[in-house]
Amino acid sequence: MRITILQGDITTRTVDAIVNAANSSLLGGGGVDGAIHRAAGPELLAACRELRETDLPHGLAPGAAVATPGFRLPARWVIHTVGPNRHVGQTNPALLVSCFNESLRLADSLGAASIAFPAVGGGVYGWHGSQVAEAAYDAVTGFGASHPASALELAEFVLFSPEMEQAFKTVFDQRKV
Structure with a gap:
C-alpha cells in the first residue's frame, strides 16, 4: 500500500473513502468532524x-x-471512527490503533482502493501528534502485511497543521525498515 502524508483539507481529497474523526454521537461537532459534515451537506x-x-x-x-455515503464530498464514503479521549482517561494506545485498523477493514470491505485519514485523536482528544502517527503507522503497515489481497492501494494522511504533518513524517521516516 502506498502512503502519502500532506497538510491539507481532507474534505477536498479525491479518494474512495475519507475518515471522519467523529464523536460518539455521530451528529457532527468541531474540527474535522464539523468540516466533513458541512462539506457533505445535510444528507450526512x-x-x-x-x-x-x-x-x-x-x-x-x-x-x-x-x-456512510459521502454525499456532496468527492469521496464515495465517509468512515466515521471515534478516537479515545485522553482527557477523560482513555489512554490505551491500542484503542487509537483500533480506530485506524477498523477504518482500514471497513474501507477494504467496501472495495475502496484509496482512503484518507486525519490525525484521529490528535485534536481536542489530546493525543500528541507522534502518538497518533505511531498508531497510524502500526495500523497501515500491519494491515498491508495481513491483508495481501486487499484492494486498498493508497492511504493518505491529510493533516491540519504543519506541526502534525511533520510529526507524521518524522515517525514514518524513523520506522521505515
Missing part, C-alpha cells in the same frame, strides 16, 4: 441520525468504525 447528518435510530442507539464506541 440525516444518515448519521438514521444510524443512531437503528444500529447505534448508544452511539459509536471509541475504536470502532461505521460508514
